[in-house]
Amino acid sequence: GAGVSQSPSNKVTEKGKDVELRCDPISGHTALYWYRQSLGQGLEFLIYFQGNSAPDKSGLPSDRFSAERTGGSVSTLTIQRTQQEDSAVYLCASTPGLVSIHEQFFGPGTRLTVL
């Protein structure tokens, strides 16, 4: 079946502009994660959604970052007033849920460049 998809694959924006990044998880997966991967760094956790529960936002680096998940499926990560340090690859992953331990299935990522 289809894997996790993300769009756009690349985004170049000017400092101060807002951007929206989209993630389509695997159908039926109830858990969805957003990560940021900067050059030479590990994956940095941003936010976690599980079903209809309140999201775990503990990884969001500032109030310029927000995310929502509509209908328990598609998720959008929004970065307001982008800064150059926001330049990174943003990865989305989904898992079937918390019933048992599951590996994460990752999308290809969105490469964000802030000029």
Next chain:
Amino acid sequence: EDQVTQSPEALRLQEGESSSLNCSYTVSGLRGLFWYRQDPGKGPEFLFTLYSAGEEKEKERLKATLTKKESFLHITAPKPEDSATYLCAVQSGTGNQFYFGTGTSLTVIP
């Protein structure tokens, strides 16, 4: 605080030259340790999950092992197509997060 450290940062091997990658971790109650492979410009691809010390898993030329403090990814007789960055992640029993190491960049030279 849950933490994952991978070594070495980079590894160059001749084709056929076996070696091991290390993942050291500190976690409050390990739920699972995961190995992923990441090719340039792509998202990580799942390789293995290990749940308890002493567990081993194999897939083709790769074998993952787990102790109470670290995991090893052994690569036997590697081929150039094994060149990639290998990521280790842990999930603890206290939260929803996965903690990733910074990865080992493996290059296998023909």
